[in-house]
Amino acid sequence: MASFSYVIIDPMGKEKHGSMVGDSADKVTSALKADGMIPLSVKEQSLLTKDLNFDIGNGVKARDLSIFCRQFASILSAGVTIISALQMLGDQTEKKRMKNAIREIQASVEKGETLAQSMGLQPKVFPPILVNMVEAGEATGSLEVTFERMALHFEKDSKLKGLIKQAMIYPMVICIVAVGAISIMMTVVVPNFIAMFDSIGTKLPAITQFVVNISNFMVSKWWLLLLIIAIVVGGFIALRKNPASAEVLGRIALKVPLFGSLIIKSSSARLTRTLSTMITAGIPLIEALQITARTMDNIIVKKCLINASEEVARGVPLSKPLEYSGIFPPMVYHMINIGEETGNMESMLDRVADYYDEEVEAATKALTTVLEPLIIVILALVVGTIIMAIMSPMMSLYSSIEKA
Incomplete structure (x- = not known):
């Protein structure tokens, strides 16, 4: 079955857009008419452009x-x-x-x-x-x-996604807390000390003046900071929706240290698990590859599997396009090759899936182990700089009082 996008007029006379899985456009049209709809257009969706994330935005996990x-x-x-x-x-x-x-x-x-x-x-x-x-x-x-x-x-699949989300969310939470703490220091604590220094006419060292300038900017131009954040987030979302830029972002994601490795391992686990499930049920390999491509979040991996399905349709063994793609680890295409030669594809796919499930779990733990101290060190440096900027003029003031 393929997925089709449609435009219809519902029984209330309103125009609606949606998608539906079916054998053909004619059958989808018939199904819509049977439900009392008036189909205006029914088109097969591209594997690269339709929304295929069933965990985000639809409420069904x-x-x-x-x-x-x-x-x-x-x-x-x-x-x-x-x-x-x-x-x-x-x-x-x-x-x-x-x-x-x-x-x-x-x-x-x-x-x-x-x-x-x-x-x-x-x-x-x-x-x-x-x-x-x-x-x-x-x-x-x-x-x-x-x-x-x-x-x-x-x-x-739920466990796999949970591990990936855990690896992504934990560093984000730490970063949000860190940004919040630094923002409070820069917009509340630092201005109070600035007022004190101004009242006694203390000359500020360079590092203190630098922190003061940032603090003044954050207090007076907070709306500009929010605007910049909104533009960056909006721009990122727009880039992801554009096929050309989404492909660039997809390639970058695969090359990011630690995160790229996690994407490849999770994609390998999902590929082999999904293929094994469908092949065991008797679904043809080409169709199984096309469906598996839809489950991939990274557009580069998705394109790789679409290309693999086209190569298999021409009679090329699945292991070859996976190897030539340069995306999947050698274990994936070597084990698939063994399965092709021995006629035991399902068993080999299951073994690879189990292996990469464990690899994803290990990778998420490694990612957390590396990022947690790194974020803490960065936070300590920033907070330490702010404290040094505050304490430096105070120490100078105490020193001059003692000399006097």
């Missing part, structure tokens, strides 16, 4: 998907029908967005649509990998096994 799949598998194992299972899941689910999606899926299945087609109507809740896996499970009559497998997949 990998952990929520894992719980959904685990509960669905448990209910199906008891011999309950799909419609009844959806009814039970809708009643049990507390997350409003997930509950609404399940209700809509149930209504669609009751109209005669397959479960995969119905889930495909909710692309902001259910990612393509789950929709395609359910489609394969329906075709082989193994939905229960499929949901069990996807529950495990999302559990591991």
